[in-house]
Amino acid sequence: MAITKDMTIAEVLRVNPNTAKVLFSLGMQCLGCPTAAGETVAEAAQAHGVDPDDLVEKLNAAEA
Numbered sequence: 001m002a003i004t005k006d007m008t009i010a011e012v013l014r015v016n017p018n019t020a021k022v023l024f025s026l027g028m029q030c031l032g033c034p035t036a037a038g039e040t041v042a043e044a045a046q047a048h049g050v051d052p053d054d055l056v057e058k059l060n061a062a063e064a
Contacts, residue, residue: 003059005052009036009044018062026050026058 001015012019013031020031028048036044041059045052 003041003056005042005045005056006040009033009039009041012041012059016059016062016064018064019059022055022058022062026055 003012003015003019007015009023013036023029023031026048028044028050033039039047041055042052044050045055
């Protein structure tokens, strides 16, 4: 399943737990964040000053 900007961080982590490494490498501590259940990839990227398209690309490139 491809990761999109509209998915929540929680969905992304369920689809591929290895995406946590990508998030951590960008300073995004999303695993323990209560906002992860409702925050989309695009919203998280914006909140952390990361380009959403670049983030989606990196998340999709993470080993499943």
